[in-house]
Amino acid sequence: MSTIEVKNLHFSYVEGDEILKGLNFVIDSRSTAIIGQNGAGKTTFVKLLKGLLKPTEGEILLNGKGIKDMTVAAIAKHVGMVFQNPNDQIFKNQVLDEVMFGPLQIGMDKETAKIKALEALEIVGLAEEKHTNPYDLGLSRRKLAAIASILAMDTEVIIFDEPTIAQDYAGKERIKDIIRKLRNDGKTVITIIHDMNFVADVFERAIVFAQGHAILDDSTKMVFLQKEILEKSYLEQPDVMKLCYELGFKEGFLNVEEFIQGKMNKR
Numbered sequence: 485m486s487t488i489e490v491k492n493l494h495f496s497y498v499e500g501d502e503i504l505k506g507l508n509f510v511i512d513s514r515s516t517a518i519i520g521q522n523g524a525g526k527t528t529f530v531k532l533l534k535g536l537l538k539p540t541e542g543e544i545l546l547n548g549k550g551i552k553d554m555t556v557a558a559i560a561k562h563v564g565m566v567f568q569n570p571n572d573q574i575f576k577n578q579v580l581d582e583v584m585f586g587p588l589q590i591g592m593d594k595e596t597a598k599i600k601a602l603e604a605l606e607i608v609g610l611a612e613e614k615h616t617n618p619y620d621l622g623l624s625r626r627k628l629a630a631i632a633s634i635l636a637m638d639t640e641v642i643i644f645d646e647p648t649i650a651q652d653y654a655g656k657e658r659i660k661d662i663i664r665k666l667r668n669d670g671k672t673v674i675t676i677i678h679d680m681n682f683v684a685d686v687f688e689r690a691i692v693f694a695q696g697h698a699i700l701d702d703s704t705k706m707v708f709l710q711k712e713i714l715e716k717s718y719l720e721q722p723d724v725m726k727l728c729y730e731l732g733f734k735e736g737f738l739n740v741e742e743f744i745q746g747k748m749n750k751r
């Protein structure tokens with residue numbers, strides 16, 4: 485289990501226009517969703533975490549070491565990131581080669597890289613497609629191939645940027661299982677996401693970014709109970725929670741399973 489400490493983190497692309505205005509939190513073992521309206525600075529934050537951008541002030545410590553003192557290649561051995569658009573990530577002609585590329589880049593030997601790649605393809609449900617050209621896969625399965633290529637690197641930290649875009653129900657369920665498995669395997673999972681129902685189903689912690697600050701940071705349930713603050717940040721509660729309030733229930737249930745469980749317990 486790795487530790488990530490974010491200390492007084494500031495960032496500006498353009499001088500005088502701060503995007504991040506002093507973030508402070510510690511990422512722990514809980515699976516964490518980062519939510520917030522468009523332009524809130526979520527992607528900027530994860531780019532800082534990957535070392536692709538440098539803070540203008542403050543720092544991020546990975547296992548106690550300042551990220552700004554590490555090379556992007558050194559950070560890549562610890563932090564893997566699945567990009568929003570798989571086309572930004574995929575460039576090999578065969579799924580297996582694509583999924584082996586990341587592990588080889590971070591110094592894994594060929595044999596281990598192949599084993600890790602085949603395992604990862606199994607996890608995302610693409611074992612049968614190892615010889616397929618990734619561009620012959622539809623967008624949702626291409627995205628799963630991109631996820632496999634990061635899983636195969638076996639990094640301690642895995643970041644997903646909008647994993648559910650272009651996924652149908654089955655794809656979303658598979659990605660939920662992947663995130664739960666990673667978390668249970670002791671990986672640190674951080675996900676930028678706009679789909680609040682997905683957040684409610686999977687993540688243990690939610691951090692809300694707004695105007696350069698982390699304005700809420702708590703268990704997913706506690707965050708979603710802050711209806712007024714969420715509305716000010718142009719965020720919605722999950723559908724089941726909204727429905728329960730509309731129907732007059734006092735409790736804030738996150739999803740169908742929790743609702744059924746809560747009602748059964750009262751019988």
Ligand SMILES: Nc1ncnc2c1ncn2[C@@H]1O[C@H](COP(=O)(O)OP(=O)(O)OP(=O)(O)O)[C@@H](O)[C@H]1O
Nearest residue numbers: 497498503520521522523524525526527528529693
């Ligand atoms: N390379 C860049 N140069 C200048 N400004 C940028 C650059 N990249 C992002 N920005 C600006 O920084 C702000 C934060 O962008 P960022 O992509 O981090 O937000 P986000 O919360 O990830 O948004 P979204 O949910 O739309 O992906 C936005 O106002 C954006 O226009």
